[in-house]
Amino acid sequence: MNTLCIIGGRVLRPDCRVEPADVVVDRDSGNVADVGENAAADYDADETLDAEGCVVMPGLVNAHTHVAMTLLRGYADDKPLGSWLREDIWPAEAALEADDVRAGTELGIVEMIRSGTTAFADMYFEVPKVVAAVEESGVRARLGHGVVTVAKDDEDAAADVEESLSVAREFDGAADGRVRTAFMPHSLTTVGEDFLREATATAREDGIPLHFHANETTDEVSPIVDDYEKRPLSYADDLGMLTEDDFVAHGVHVDTEEIELLAARGTSVVHCPASNMKLASGIAPVQEMLDAGVNVGIGTDGAASNNDLDVFDELRDAAMLGKLGADDASAVPAEAAVTAATAGSADAIGLPGGRIKTGAPADIAVVDFDAAHLAPAHDVVSHLAYAVRGSDVRHTVCDGQVLMEDGAVLTLDEKRVVEEARERADALAERAG
Numbered sequence: 001m002n003t004l005c006i007i008g009g010r011v012l013r014p015d016c017r018v019e020p021a022d023v024v025v026d027r028d029s030g031n032v033a034d035v036g037e038n039a040a041a042d043y044d045a046d047e048t049l050d051a052e053g054c055v056v057m058p059g060l061v062n063a064h065t066h067v068a069m070t071l072l073r074g075y076a077d078d079k080p081l082g083s084w085l086r087e088d089i090w091p092a093e094a095a096l097e098a099d100d101v102r103a104g105t106e107l108g109i110v111e112m113i114r115s116g117t118t119a120f121a122d123m124y125f126e127v128p129k130v131v132a133a134v135e136e137s138g139v140r141a142r143l144g145h146g147v148v149t150v151a152k153d154d155e156d157a158a159a160d161v162e163e164s165l166s167v168a169r170e171f172d173g174a175a176d177g178r179v180r181t182a183f184m185p186h187s188l189t190t191v192g193e194d195f196l197r198e199a200t201a202t203a204r205e206d207g208i209p210l211h212f213h214a215n216e217t218t219d220e221v222s223p224i225v226d227d228y229e230k231r232p233l234s235y236a237d238d239l240g241m242l243t244e245d246d247f248v249a250h251g252v253h254v255d256t257e258e259i260e261l262l263a264a265r266g267t268s269v270v271h272c273p274a275s276n277m278k279l280a281s282g283i284a285p286v287q288e289m290l291d292a293g294v295n296v297g298i299g300t301d302g303a304a305s306n307n308d309l310d311v312f313d314e315l316r317d318a319a320m321l322g323k324l325g326a327d328d329a330s331a332v333p334a335e336a337a338v339t340a341a342t343a344g345s346a347d348a349i350g351l352p353g354g355r356i357k358t359g360a361p362a363d364i365a366v367v368d369f370d371a372a373h374l375a376p377a378h379d380v381v382s383h384l385a386y387a388v389r390g391s392d393v394r395h396t397v398c399d400g401q402v403l404m405e406d407g408a409v410l411t412l413d414e415k416r417v418v419e420e421a422r423e424r425a426d427a428l429a430e431r432a433g
């Protein structure tokens with residue numbers, strides 16, 4: 001066996017217990033071969049990572065984002081969703097070139113690897129460029145082309161839908177299986193009913209899951225209630241859009257019946273607390289969803305509404321905002337937030353990962369606890385939820401491959417990526433006026 005041994009750390013197990021253990025990885029299969037105290041002593045390691053003074057945890061999973069929007073980080077702030085998209089973001093995106101998407105995606109992936117994220121779900125365009133960046137960088141992702149049909153003529157709208165279905169078919173299984181795909185209508189109000197019904201049926205025939213924004217703002221709820229006399233998720237359900245393979249972003253303005261519907265269908269919700277706060281979209285009822293048995297994951301949304309891709313930041317926001325929303329300090333406790341950002345997110349987007357155990361993929365973040373802001377460490381899980389920052393991550397591993405060692409990203413040339421992204425972002429802003 002070709003082995004990578006992560007030695008001398010404390011390991012976060014799937015039940016949130018933390019125990020001193022080595023993690024032994026089979027680099028050929030990309031899976032964890034063994035976990036246990038001094039487990040590495042039984043193997044002849046081909047490669048080792050020092051985890052002394054560190055916590056070894058599942059790689060974080062960013063379950064909803066638009067990665068290439070890193071190019072628009074700080075481009076337009078302090079506006080609500082509708083005007084932010086229409087006045088600033090969509091005009092800038094109209095000037096995006098395919099290689100901008102490649103550069104912005106690489107920048108976002110560098111940021112994610114640096115902060116211990118090993119998998120993400122991305123809704124954007126120029127998907128072949130996103131696939132190439134994922135392939136090169138070694139992370140895992142569920143990718144799709146976001147569809148908008150409103151304000152387009154029928155031909156353009158149909159072409160956008162077709163592109164989303166065709167890239168989902170073409171790239172599923174790319175990058176040695178690290179890329180999976182989905183059909184991604186932008187939202188229930190930006191894609192027309194007939195398109196949703198027909199394309200969903202086609203996606204089902206081809207076994208392609210769905211991902212879309214749902215119930216993000218009240219402006220997305222009232223038009224559907226007015227036109228169809230039903231709640232948005234009931235509308236989506238009638239169109240066949242809620243199955244256990246599907247996952248929706250946001251789920252802020254969901255009522256009790258919609259929560260029960262999500263639980264009954266097994267559809268996951270990706271909570272994006274920073275975006276919801278920044279755009280003043282509202283507070284998602286996360287504890288209520290968890291109590292009802294809905295699987296909840298965590299996402300950063302795009303860097304233009306966050307403004308970073310640090311999932312540690314996001315899971316802390318989830319725990320904080322969950323308490324404020326429930327008016328209950330015991331809501332969304334540390335364990336729930338950490339679980340949502342690992343196993344919950346992985347399950348939501350239908351990728352393996354989120355748990356360190358024998359046979360599971362070796363998608364791992366090693367967090368250095370030797371920092372002033374992490375002393376003392378009465379409770380490791382508390383720190384992971386409330387005190388750790390993405391910059392505390394020391395090593396990142398995905399599919400058994402070391403992507404970052406001692407703070408150095410190995411699969412992408414970070415300096416080149418940052419420079420290129422800066423240049424392309426400046427040129428883009430110039431073109432967009």
Ligand SMILES: N[C@@H](CCSC[C@H]1O[C@@H](n2cnc3c(=O)[nH]cnc32)[C@H](O)[C@@H]1O)C(=O)O
Nearest residue numbers: 066089123124125146147148186213301302
């Ligand atoms: N093919 C579509 C693009 C859809 S991609 C996904 C879109 O989601 C947008 N987006 C980013 N964050 C949010 C959000 O929080 N809510 C809704 N849309 C968002 C993003 O800017 C991007 O335009 C077109 O022709 O316009």
Ligand SMILES: [Zn+2]
Nearest residue numbers: 213249301302
């Ligand atoms: Zn989004």
